[in-house]
Amino acid sequence: MTRLRGRRLSILALGALVLAATGARAQHAGHGAAAPGADAPPRAGRTYTMEELHAGGGVPRGWKFTLPAGDPAKGRQLFRELECGTCHALEGLSAPPSAGDAAHAGPELTGMGSHHPAEYFAESILAPNAVILAGPGFTGPDGRSIMPSYGDSLSVTQLIDLVAFLTSLTGDEGHVHGAAALEQTTGDYRIRLVYAGGGHAGHGAPSRAAGGHLQVFVADRQSGEPVPYLPVSATLRGGGMKPRVLKLLPMVDAQGFHYGVDVRIPDATDKVVVSIGRTTMRVMPPAARRFTKPVTVEFEWEGP
Structure with a gap:
């Protein structure tokens, strides 16, 4: 008790x-x-009656802190x-x-x-x-x-x-660019950016890149669960360099589901811009209009 x-x-x-x-x-x-995310305020959730709230044990169905x-x-x-x-x-x-x-x-x-x-x-x-x-x-x-x-x-x-x-400590503390992950919340998403040194094997395939691996973790800002079926890209920007657009693919490793790409980030990079398009999965009525609006977030990038 x-x-x-x-x-x-x-x-x-x-x-x-x-x-x-x-x-x-x-x-x-x-x-x-x-x-954070002021440009895309979260959509108001469903309105519940007190009876519905009590019937669900005091919280809405599917509620998660x-x-x-x-x-x-x-x-x-x-x-x-x-x-x-x-x-x-x-x-x-x-x-x-x-x-x-x-x-x-x-x-x-x-x-x-x-x-x-x-x-x-x-x-x-x-x-x-x-x-x-x-x-x-x-x-x-x-x-x-x-x-x-x-x-x-x-x-x-x-x-x-x-x-x-603490949640940014994903096992590559000695290699993560900037020693900590970068995170922002905007629209329907919580977006975390991690750059790990060394190659990455992805789905068991040997890595062909010696420079590192860029990871973007995209979670539902309401439930905290990973969001699949999203077109995700990252653009590397910096003074004196031509912007480089990278297409990120869905992957799973010890840190969980993420969108990633093997890449060496140039030293001149000072910004990483992550773009997320409209989801390609079917969105059911209870979540209508969620995950359908493209978002772009800009991360300030410091040299290693």
Whole structure:
């Protein structure tokens, strides 16, 4: 009962955080800054009666809690400021804790972003005892999590940015361009851009490119699920170079479903423009007009 009550409180707390974050960002956008995706506001969802809501157990059918998109770069800086590397090893950012600190050593975070959704990370940060994993690095002698709660230490925006950084840790931390994924939310999509060094095998075929692999993860901004059957392209732009348009193909690897292409990004590149066309899959009436409007997002690109 205690565990169930703890999980309910965690979910309620996270829901309040999202509402606060949405309001805070909207207020901030009113001071001369455009909110992410302001050019394509999300379509209003279906209206429910209170009876329908209660019949669905208190939530709409198919409802799923999702965190807003954060800034992985700011989350990375926060990871350093909070000295998370004291307990968590992370390739390219922190070394494993020394033997003397073994009792406080948490799990290594390299590649952890490909194993858990954002909401799981958020709950682990706010309520680490909501889900307790047995074994060294997770529990102490009292059977509780050795992870401290940061519920009173982080602002809503800090939590969202820190989670965005953790979800960007897909296993190529030592090779990812800029050391963190880039993410934006616009239209019906949450779009994450990752550039990994070295070739990529795709569907089991040997890679013929030694330069790297560009990945674009496209998720439904409402459910967080990957969106297939989309025409996706990326345009590389930079001073003194001719724009180069790349067609991205649907692929699956250890990080999950994405659109990708083997390519070496030129050093002169300062922008990567991702274009997503109208979906080619059938859209059923409950989702009418979704995934049908082309979108374009521009990512600032820094040199390696």
